[in-house]
Amino acid sequence: MLYIVQVQSRDLKRNIVEQICDLLLPEFRKNGIGDSCNSFEFQHMWDTLLKGERPAALFLFINDKRVCGLLGGVTFDDPLTGLRYAAEVVWCIDPEYRGMGWGTKLLQSFENWAKLNDCSRVVIHVSSRRLSNCVPSEYFPYQVEFLKEL
Secondary structure: OOEEEEEOHHOOOOOHHHHHHHHHHHHHHHHHOOOOOOOOOHHOOOOEEEEEOOOEEEEEEEEEEEEEEEEEEEEEEOOOOOOOOEEEEEEEOOOOHOOHHHHHHHHHHHHHHEEEHOOEEEEOOOOOOOOOOOOOOOOOEOOOOOEOOO
């Protein structure tokens, strides 16, 4: 069974955290971000999502009790514009499931969550090599990020 679920930090069991680490670690290594789930970068991402002061969400794509993708992000208020944004912190799909629309479904879940949290924009961060594959057409370049009006 394939499905997407939103989880809170209190709901995360150790085996889920380990599966998330297993999913992200190859991407972290490939991009030179870190080489273990104890790396500063991984811990910073994790702390931002689960222990931060801002509203945060983590959406998991699960197949047969295995985490096959995730998208997590936080909200923040822009002091210059007064607008509330939802910013993606982590977005990863198992290579076996890429190109099947699961990344888009995770992004749609995140966008819905952002709307419920009074966000007017969603910001996603992607590397240039992923640019053409994963950014939906309704997003437009904004500095080095991509933005969508909600």
